[in-house]
Structures are given as structure tokens and as C-alpha cells.
Amino acid sequence: VYYWECKGYTPLFPRILGHEASGIVESVGEGVNDLKPGDHVLPIFTGECKECRHCLSEESNNMCELLRINCDRGVMLADGKTRFSINGKPIYHFVGTSTFSQYTVVHVGQVAKISPTAPLDKVCPISCGICTGFGATVNVAKPKKGQTVAVFGLGAVGLAAAEGARVCGASRIIAVDVNPRRFEEAKRFGITEFVNPKDYDKPVQEVIV
Secondary structure, X not given: OOOXXXXXXXXXXXXXXXXXXXXXXXXXXXXXXXXOOOOEEEEOOOOOOOOOOOOOOOOOOOOOOOOOOOOOOOOOOOOOOOOEEXXXXXXXXXXXXXXXXXXXXXXXXXXXXXXXXXXXXXXXXXXOHXXXXXXXXXXXXXXXXOOEEEEEOOOHHHHHHHHHHHHHOOOEEEEEOOOHHHHHHHHHHOOOEEEOHHHOOOOHHHHHO
């Protein structure tokens, strides 16, 4: 909805939104050697060219100079043209994925090949929500064994962040969410304690401390 309402970026319509998906490669373009028709893949809106200084870095490989997130770009990089149209008029891309469509066209650096045995209806959230939360914990926060971690929000990203904290060995993982129905399920992802900000008269950060 944020991008549909054009907040914080240049309006570009008509366009196909969507950034999470799973799918099967139908065809590949010239020069694509890593994928073939029939491969199962996840589109990734933070792509990697695998050649720039960021892609070659262990610390900033999610900041690809070619394929980093660009909400204003609505065309393919190779020729500056869109691959979508209706009645001869162009429809623009979104963050290089445009997944609210039965078919999409993406740069080869914006797909990750996955096992053909992985159920496509289950792995879709891995293309953003899961890897975003898990990666934020394991690759950025990097909690040490025995430390305490607080996770705000128990959606897909928050639960994945909690799982990352569990894998890192955090001893206490505190969940903060206004929906108490999420708490029981969150235990499966390593959550050990729950805080509902609505239950307190002071800022939740003070409650956590």
C-alpha cells in the first residue's frame, strides 16, 4: 500500500507491484548460463550481480551497485524497456520482480535457484520476509551466545528474526507485539518471553529494561 500510494518515491504507473514469490523458470535470455527452463526459483528484490565491490564483500553484499533496491526503476536494465504491456501500451516493473502476476521477467541476478522438492506454496515468504528477518539477526545484529534479544512485531520478519536469535544462541528472546494470539506460535521460533505494550502505562522500552 505504501508504494501504491506513492509515498517516498516517484510515481510510476501503470505498474505491477509485488516482491515475494516462488516459481518455475519458463525460459532464459541470451547469456544466462546459471538457470534453465524448469528450474525452481525465488525472485529476490535485492539482487546480486556477483561482480561489483559490494557483491564481492562479505559485509555489504546486499548493496549491489547494479541491482540494489530501486523503487523508481520500472524497466529492464539491458535496454531500458519494460517487458509488460497491454493493448500495446507499457506496464512498468517494480523492484525488479513484479510478482503480483502469473508470469514475470527478472534479471538473472534477481532469482535464487532452490530445490525442486521444496513446495512452492510454502517457500514464497523466504524470498523476502524470512531471509530479511533471519539475516538481520545473524548477519547484522550478530547476538552472542547467552545475550538477550528483543524482537518488535511477530509477523514473518519478526518470527524469522527470533529464529535467527535462537540459532545464534541468545538465552532470552523477548517478543513485543500488540496481538496476544501470536505469542503461543512464536515459541516455536525461540521466543521465551512476551510483552504487550497495551498492558503497560509506560514506554515498552522501559518495560523491557
